[in-house]
Amino acid sequence: xxxxxxxxxxxxxxxxxxxxxxxxxxxxxxxxxxxxxxxxxxxxxxxxxxxxxxxxxxxxxxxxxxxxxxxxxxxxxxxxxxxxxxxxxxxxxxxxxxxxxxxxxxxxxxxxxxxxxxxxxxxxxxxxxxxxxxxxxxxxxxxxxxxxxxxxxxxxxxxxxxxxxxxxxxxxxxxxxxxxxxxxxxxxxxxxxxxxxxxxxxxxxxxxxxxxxxxxxxxx
Amino acid sequence: xxxxxxxxxxxxxxxxxxxxxxxxxxxxxxxxxxxxxxxxxxxxxxxxxxxxxxxxxxxxxxxxxxxx
Numbered sequence: 001x002x003x004x005x006x007x008x009x010x011x012x013x014x015x016x017x018x019x020x021x022x023x024x025x026x027x028x029x030x031x032x033x034x035x036x037x038x039x040x041x042x043x044x045x046x047x048x049x050x051x052x053x054x055x056x057x058x059x060x061x062x063x064x065x066x067x068x069x070x071x072x073x074x075x076x077x078x079x080x081x082x083x084x085x086x087x088x089x090x091x092x093x094x095x096x097x098x099x100x101x102x103x104x105x106x107x108x109x110x111x112x113x114x115x116x117x118x119x120x121x122x123x124x125x126x127x128x129x130x131x132x133x134x135x136x137x138x139x140x141x142x143x144x145x146x147x148x149x150x151x152x153x154x155x156x157x158x159x160x161x162x163x164x165x166x167x168x169x170x171x172x173x174x175x176x177x178x179x180x181x182x183x184x185x186x187x188x189x190x191x192x193x194x195x196x197x198x199x200x201x202x203x204x205x206x207x208x209x210x211x212x213x214x215x216x217x218x219x220x
Numbered sequence: 221x222x223x224x225x226x227x228x229x230x231x232x233x234x235x236x237x238x239x240x241x242x243x244x245x246x247x248x249x250x251x252x253x254x255x256x257x258x259x260x261x262x263x264x265x266x267x268x269x270x271x272x273x274x275x276x277x278x279x280x281x282x283x284x285x286x287x288x
Contacts, residue, residue, distance in 0.1 A: 002277055010273045017265050021258060029246045202276060209283050 006202045012195030016188050024184050030099055041091040043192040044084055047200035051081030052149055059145035062138055071138035076208040082121050100166055110167045113155030120148045
């Protein structure tokens with residue numbers, strides 16, 4: 001009835017909920033037990049990036065063949081991705097408050113980058129909803145989507161690595177180098193990433209089926 | 221009566237005694253995990269998550285019916 005990868009998504013996340021709490025983690029100053037947030041906060045962002053990637057792939061497909069379904073899927077994936085940015089931002093803000101001492105800081109290029117990326121994608125939805133003609137909308141939305149994805153990638157993945165960042169693994173901060181070697185954390189972190197990406201795919205699956213159904217309904 | 225008050229006041233000092241015996245190194249919830257009721261929290265999180273998944277399954281099934 002329910003596809004196997006959906007069940008796998010649920011089981012993987014369930015596993016990380018239990019062993020993310022019980023497993024051993026490195027004892028580090030400032031971070032203390034909050035290091036366990038790596039199992040929950042980071043995979044959420046992986047799911048967001050995955051959805052945006054999915055969205056841009058369908059945007060390119062849309063440009064190569066004029067099928068409105070690809071436009072619908074591309075739009076729904078971007079929506080799902082933006083939805084995952086919300087818990088990502090909220091959990092990050094919470095974590096930052098208790099380790100960096102502030103809810104939000106404009107000193108960190110990754111935070112600024114994410115804020116800009118979210119705005120770029122909000123503009124995508126506004127642009128898409130402002131065009132009435134379906135074919136035209138699909139084409140323009142797809143072109144902007146490619147632009148949005150490239151900009152997001154630059155702002156989140158490239159620029160933070162060029163300057164100093166509070167985020168581990170970016171800039172001059174080598175903190176995550178230490179945890180990367182911790183095999184106990186890997187045992188939970190990798191399943192968490194796969195689990196959350198699959199869960200985001202599940203949500204997208206439901207959303208896109210509903211959107212296609214609504215589209216068919218409107219055509220009749 | 222007086223004794224009880226003294227015992228009560230003394231008991232307030234217990235946390236400070238504990239502080240003195242603290243080992244060096246970052247503070248972790250080690251004993252919390254072995255003696256505390258962390259399992260209750262894990263089961264609560266798991267129940268919430270399973271309810272959400274159940275809801276998603278329900279929506280999925282309902283959509284499948286609509287598609288037919």
